[in-house]
Amino acid sequence: MPNPVSIIISPYCSILLQVLLFHGIKTTGWSLYFPLLKPHNNLARTRNIHSTRHLKMSSCMLPPTSSSLKDFVQHYKSSLNDGGCANKVVNLFLGNEAADADSIFSAFCYGYHSWLKANQNQIHNPSSVHSSTWRKEVFIPLTFVKAADLSLRAELQIILNKVDLNTRDLLLAEQFLSSTSINSSKIAEADKVCITLLDHNALSPQFESSILGIMNREKVEVVEIIDHHCDEQAHIHIQGRKRRIAFESEPSLKALTGSCCTLVHEAIVEDGGVITRDMAVPLLGVILLDTLNMDPAAHKGTDRDQIVLNEIKGTLNMDSSKINTFFDELSNAKTDPKLWESLTVCESLRFDYKKFPAVNRCSGNTISIGFSSVLLPIDRFCEKQRLKEEILDYMNNCGIDCLVIMFFFIHKQSNQPTRELIVVERASTARLSAHLVNHVGSLELTPHTRFPSIDFNSVGCVVSAFNQGNIKFSRKQVAPIVVEYFEKNIDH
Ligand SMILES: [Mn+2]
Numbered sequence: 001m002p003n004p005v006s007i008i009i010s011p012y013c014s015i016l017l018q019v020l021l022f023h024g025i026k027t028t029g030w031s032l033y034f035p036l037l038k039p040h041n042n043l044a045r046t047r048n049i050h051s052t053r054h055l056k057m058s059s060c061m062l063p064p065t066s067s068s069l070k071d072f073v074q075h076y077k078s079s080l081n082d083g084g085c086a087n088k089v090v091n092l093f094l095g096n097e098a099a100d101a102d103s104i105f106s107a108f109c110y111g112y113h114s115w116l117k118a119n120q121n122q123i124h125n126p127s128s129v130h131s132s133t134w135r136k137e138v139f140i141p142l143t144f145v146k147a148a149d150l151s152l153r154a155e156l157q158i159i160l161n162k163v164d165l166n167t168r169d170l171l172l173a174e175q176f177l178s179s180t181s182i183n184s185s186k187i188a189e190a191d192k193v194c195i196t197l198l199d200h201n202a203l204s205p206q207f208e209s210s211i212l213g214i215m216n217r218e219k220v221e222v223v224e225i226i227d228h229h230c231d232e233q234a235h236i237h238i239q240g241r242k243r244r245i246a247f248e249s250e251p252s253l254k255a256l257t258g259s260c261c262t263l264v265h266e267a268i269v270e271d272g273g274v275i276t277r278d279m280a281v282p283l284l285g286v287i288l289l290d291t292l293n294m295d296p297a298a299h300k301g302t303d304r305d306q307i308v309l310n311e312i313k314g315t316l317n318m319d320s321s322k323i324n325t326f327f328d329e330l331s332n333a334k335t336d337p338k339l340w341e342s343l344t345v346c347e348s349l350r351f352d353y354k355k356f357p358a359v360n361r362c363s364g365n366t367i368s369i370g371f372s373s374v375l376l377p378i379d380r381f382c383e384k385q386r387l388k389e390e391i392l393d394y395m396n397n398c399g400i401d402c403l404v405i406m407f408f409f410i411h412k413q414s415n416q417p418t419r420e421l422i423v424v425e426r427a428s429t430a431r432l433s434a435h436l437v438n439h440v441g442s443l444e445l446t447p448h449t450r451f452p453s454i455d456f457n458s459v460g461c462v463v464s465a466f467n468q469g470n471i472k473f474s475r476k477q478v479a480p481i482v483v484e485y486f487e488k489n490i491d492h
Helices: 004-008 011-022 028-033 052-061 069-083 101-124 147-152 154-162 173-177 182-187 205-212 260-270 277-290 303-316 320-335 337-342 345-351 387-398 432-438 475-489
Strands: 089-094 137-143 192-198 220-227 243-245 353-359 366-374 402-410 417-426 445-447 461-468
Touching: 069 101, 069 137, 069 182, 089 101, 101 137, 101 154, 101 192, 101 260, 101 277, 137 173, 147 345, 154 277, 154 320, 173 182, 173 205, 220 260, 243 260, 260 277, 260 303, 277 303, 277 320, 320 337, 345 353, 345 366, 345 387, 353 475, 366 387, 366 475, 387 402, 402 475, 417 432, 432 461, 432 475
Parallel strands: 089 137, 089 192, 192 220, 220 243, 366 402
Antiparallel strands: 353 366, 402 417, 417 461, 445 461
């Protein structure tokens, strides 16, 4: 009895399909994605690969691999494990080093889209199997969370679970680029590394030195930026649609979207892609977290976030009550007081941390400033053991001269989003806090009355604690003010 599959499709596709089925690869995702097979972009029209009718419809248009989100994960894992990267272009998708959910899923979803697009090209040019993109390119989203911290990231785990993934599916930068890793030796064989920056717009010096440690500079290029932070004017060869930075600089210092995932959604749609369920769920979760479910009191969500949220609601067919439930689940996990009170000082500072260099315009000297976001009130944070010692250890380990800790939480009595701020400075350069207090019309800082008196002077540091009246100013706004201050005012 002949195999029914062989009867209805060409010999080449038959072999291909049998290989796919033999390896148990699901191929439902790609039929959702590609406009060629799905002219009206109707997400509800999922086809079943195992049905004869389906095979008849799409026989010779079968892509070389299937394309669900799980298949994408399989693609980059196997590229590094079996296939290798020799003579290939490696496309890296990088979020920022704070590695919040926004950074992780912006990189993940945009990498997924780019991989799907490369597969789509293969479908349009089925005859050019051997020269087509899918054989020549690898698509890898990198995550900057430390392996030891993954278990603390409850919101990350919830989102991953909802798309049938877990934290083991993430490729961690520390494993990827360590000099001894197998991954870095595979990457070193690539023809070229093309980097897309998401949720930041300047390649971090640490990442740059890691990648240049294994590749020649001329083989590494930043090719696209999608971000909602102040434009650092790096990689200025990238312009037009490839430079999507939604931030209004001086004087307003306003992010034009609360979430980079909003920009990723916009970019995918403009690029002719379709938002699949596997993309829509993470994008939705992150936009809800980043905008506090579009709470006007938080001053985070914008019209652009709202437009994308509405589109995703349609894509997923979710009503407002389901959306609210999803947001509550994520937000409660991320801000869980039990979690935050269980963290040590160092773990709290590491949870959402970014480091910025400031190069003095006169002397050329560099000072490094760290910013940590903590989801507790100052007084609860200060109840932690070994506060002074761990703050100092943290600053020394990170190699920073100044640490700004930004506290964000819902105030128990008023039920309002609230911000507080601690500035720890080396005594030698300690005038930042005075500058922030006097920075007209911005932070509205007043001294924090419940901050315990801890003697940092004996260790050469000065500490100030504030209530921050203007809650519109998050790290996106405060970091440029602080960096500019140090660029103008380092005494060396
Ligand atoms: Mn972001």
